[in-house]
Amino acid sequence: MDKYIEEAIIELVGKEGLSVYLLLKNKENYSEFLLSEKLKININQIRNILYKFDSQNLVSFTRKKDRKKGWYIYYWTFRHDQINELIKRKKLHQLKIIDEQIMKEKTVIYYSCPNKCVRMTIEDAMEYAFVCPECGSIFNPDDSSKRMQKLNEEKKEIQELLDNFEKAKIKAIPVKTKKNLKKKKTVKKKKKSRK
Numbered sequence: 001m002d003k004y005i006e007e008a009i010i011e012l013v014g015k016e017g018l019s020v021y022l023l024l025k026n027k028e029n030y031s032e033f034l035l036s037e038k039l040k041i042n043i044n045q046i047r048n049i050l051y052k053f054d055s056q057n058l059v060s061f062t063r064k065k066d067r068k069k070g071w072y073i074y075y076w077t078f079r080h081d082q083i084n085e086l087i088k089r090k091k092l093h094q095l096k097i098i099d100e101q102i103m104k105e106k107t108v109i110y111y112s113c114p115n116k117c118v119r120m121t122i123e124d125a126m127e128y129a130f131v132c133p134e135c136g137s138i139f140n141p142d143d144s145s146k147r148m149q150k151l152n153e154e155k156k157e158i159q160e161l162l163d164n165f166e167k168a169k170i171k172a173i174p175v176k177t178k179k180n181l182k183k184k185k186t187v188k189k190k191k192k193s194r195k
Contacts, residue, residue, distance in 0.1 A: 004087050004091075004161070005021075005083055005087065006018055011090075012052060012056060013052045013053065016041060016045065016049060017049045017052065017053070019039055020049050020050070020053075023038060024078045025080075027077070027078075029076070030075060031075055032046055032073070032076060033073065035050075050074075050076055056086055057082050058082050059077065061076045063075070088162065088165060091161060095155060095162070098154055102152065105144045105147055110144060111139035111140065112139060112140060113134065113139060114138075114140055115132070115135050115137055118132060118133065118134060120139070
């Protein structure tokens, strides 16, 4: 599962985002300044990465005002439950693209250069009089069976991943905030005073 998480994060925010994820993944309410310091990345770049995570709802944050300086410090927590949903959406999108490619392979006739320069639909090949524009060789009808087999294998792999997705889910880390803890304490005090 980690492989899919890392792929999704690199695709979303790049390799720097992966290093932020790896540092943040098992921590709660982690300061953006500590992230910047530990990763030796400029605070603005860290914030940019965190905002990209936030746009996909992959992180939650709390903010506290620094009494000495007067500005807000943000503390971030990675939301593992949301990364699972992101991976699921990406895999469903890949599945849709593969289905479209399979349908196109079934319905469209292709021609290709024997030297593997280009592959074209029959309509495009007719425009070039069935002669390769790269090397001048005559096009041959293309056998789509190997391509179809590869696409079907990819589709099967993604479907297996999606079928087993619930089993392989990463357990969500519960986010504890001081606000929630204070509410529990006040409720206990009220119950004691009623007795």
